[in-house]
Amino acid sequence: MTLEVRGLSKHFAGLVAVADVSFAVEPGEIVGIIGPNGSGKTTLLSMMAGLLTPTFGSVLWKGSEIQALRPEIIAGLGVVKTFQNPQVFAELSVFDNVQVASHLALKRALGFRRGLEVLGAARAVERRLAERVAEVLALCDLGGAARQLAGNLSYGEEKMLGLAMALMCDPEILLLDEPASGLGRDEVHKLAAVLAKLHDAGTTLCLVDHKIGFLRGLAGRVIALNYGRKIAEGTPEQVLNDRAVIEAYLGVRQGAGHARA
Amino acid sequence: MTGQALLWGLLYALPLVVRSDFLLTIFIFTFIYGILGVTFDLIFGFTGQLSMFHPAVFGVSAYMTHLLAVRFALPFWVATLPSAAAAIVLALIVGSICFKFRLKTFYFAVVTLAFAEMIRLVVMNWNSVTNGTLGLVVSGKPTIYWPGSGVVPIKGPIAWYYLTLVCLTLTVLICSRCLGSWMGRCFGAIRLNEDLARTLGINVFRYKLLSFLIGCALASFAGALYGYYTGYIDPGYFSINQSMEVLAMVLLGGQGTLLGPIVGSFVLTGLPHAIDLRAEVRAMLYGAILIFTILVMPRGIVGTLFALRSKRDA
Numbered sequence: 001m002t003l004e005v006r007g008l009s010k011h012f013a014g015l016v017a018v019a020d021v022s023f024a025v026e027p028g029e030i031v032g033i034i035g036p037n038g039s040g041k042t043t044l045l046s047m048m049a050g051l052l053t054p055t056f057g058s059v060l061w062k063g064s065e066i067q068a069l070r071p072e073i074i075a076g077l078g079v080v081k082t083f084q085n086p087q088v089f090a091e092l093s094v095f096d097n098v099q100v101a102s103h104l105a106l107k108r109a110l111g112f113r114r115g116l117e118v119l120g121a122a123r124a125v126e127r128r129l130a131e132r133v134a135e136v137l138a139l140c141d142l143g144g145a146a147r148q149l150a151g152n153l154s155y156g157e158e159k160m161l162g163l164a165m166a167l168m169c170d171p172e173i174l175l176l177d178e179p180a181s182g183l184g185r186d187e188v189h190k191l192a193a194v195l196a197k198l199h200d201a202g203t204t205l206c207l208v209d210h211k212i213g214f215l216r217g218l219a220g221r222v223i224a225l226n227y228g229r230k231i232a233e234g235t236p237e238q239v240l241n242d243r244a245v246i247e248a249y250l251g252v253r254q255g256a257g258h259a260r261a
Numbered sequence: 262m263t264g265q266a267l268l269w270g271l272l273y274a275l276p277l278v279v280r281s282d283f284l285l286t287i288f289i290f291t292f293i294y295g296i297l298g299v300t301f302d303l304i305f306g307f308t309g310q311l312s313m314f315h316p317a318v319f320g321v322s323a324y325m326t327h328l329l330a331v332r333f334a335l336p337f338w339v340a341t342l343p344s345a346a347a348a349i350v351l352a353l354i355v356g357s358i359c360f361k362f363r364l365k366t367f368y369f370a371v372v373t374l375a376f377a378e379m380i381r382l383v384v385m386n387w388n389s390v391t392n393g394t395l396g397l398v399v400s401g402k403p404t405i406y407w408p409g410s411g412v413v414p415i416k417g418p419i420a421w422y423y424l425t426l427v428c429l430t431l432t433v434l435i436c437s438r439c440l441g442s443w444m445g446r447c448f449g450a451i452r453l454n455e456d457l458a459r460t461l462g463i464n465v466f467r468y469k470l471l472s473f474l475i476g477c478a479l480a481s482f483a484g485a486l487y488g489y490y491t492g493y494i495d496p497g498y499f500s501i502n503q504s505m506e507v508l509a510m511v512l513l514g515g516q517g518t519l520l521g522p523i524v525g526s527f528v529l530t531g532l533p534h535a536i537d538l539r540a541e542v543r544a545m546l547y548g549a550i551l552i553f554t555i556l557v558m559p560r561g562i563v564g565t566l567f568a569l570r571s572k573r574d575a
Contacts, residue, residue: 049460051456051459051460070459070464071459071460072458072459072460072461072462072463072464072465075459075460075461075462076462080460081460083457083460087454087456087457087460088454088457089449089450089453089454089457090453091453092449092453096446099446100446100447100449100450100458100461100463101461102443103443103446103447103450103461103462103463104461104462106443107462114443117442117443118438118439118442118443118444119438120438126442126443165461168461169461169462
């Protein structure tokens, strides 16, 4: 069992954002989380990445509890999250953005010996990392924009950059918060291709998204949330045909279909 | 890069041409304040933490170096080391408290200022050691080993010029090595987006503290040099004006650059000397320059020049 969520709840001053949600993500899986706006998807993901502390419940990663750990520790353990609104260092170039994200890789490669690198004694490692940065940029189709300032990128490119930075952290499980929202059709295809490549390389993915079509193509299993509660879990087809999901999520009468993608 | 190397070369060659004590004195003050400015910029311009603790480090180190040298008959350089250690310990305490409680921007500035004031009050009232508000006269001189003539004291403007210039060069070199490595990347990440830095695995607390420690440790040398150069130490070293002056230098010269604080230091120490003005008029001029810079070129002198150059290259 890779990542397990047990009875997770989050209350914001009386508002119950997430209530008693439990599920598990197995290694190599792609799990999708769907739900209408305000159903607690982002809150759930933030708790899994340590950005929010749960009110109740626990998050287990490889059998040990991580919900009380700081986000940088959790990232170091291999659980990395991207943001719904892309977070980038706008004043740095695209290349530098991803290079900042190589921090964990450098730490893993050198440990405390990275003090030597300050003196200029461990240049080889730094050069290897720069090559990795270039690889990750190429994978995310940002190779051509490497010298541009991140602040000048389009929304879609910024999201890709966010993904590239997360990838540079060498995640074992990647938590993606609405990676496809706001993207054009071509960009969605590109994103799906990158995610499929990651999946083939053995990365576990857990993604939250509105675009059901996008999730249906990728996810092996889907979890549906409504008002912070888990209302369905199963294959995409099962969940999308679930009556409670259709009522809650699609907001249309049963039978009217779930074709909106 | 070559331009900067040329600039440093010129600085090293200057006393060969310029013999005027007046000009050399301006440069000596520029260099000492330059050390303070560069180390402040490491914390403020590069890591984004507006520290008001620099005068405390500056003053404590000035007092400690002198007192240790006198009481234990230590050479200047030996006495600077415990002073730097004291600066590190102080920075460790203050930094840990501030960063543990995640104090940012003005909150961080106000709390570090309060700590600096606390230290100033201790120094002012600890008469038996610090001689209170009357201050102390420093009669010692730093010494260096010179091949051929043995251990010689640093006397006269040219010797002081080179001593302070070498110290400034070392400070800039250490800072640029740190900033050019992963450390600098972490500092920048924290300045630009702390939350993002955290999710990328950067321990924000640790790197803020590291920046603060390096900055304070190096700044302590400025205090020691200043005390020995002026020959007089008083609690004015700790005043909030020092903080303001350093901040003004960095803003004027260009925050987030290593050259900027030195240029700022030159303008703000040199100009008032060069133009002989009454103290009040001088303060007004200071203020006017500062307002002008912030309004017209918020990146400071060096930042604006860099921006122009990169625009031309592009």
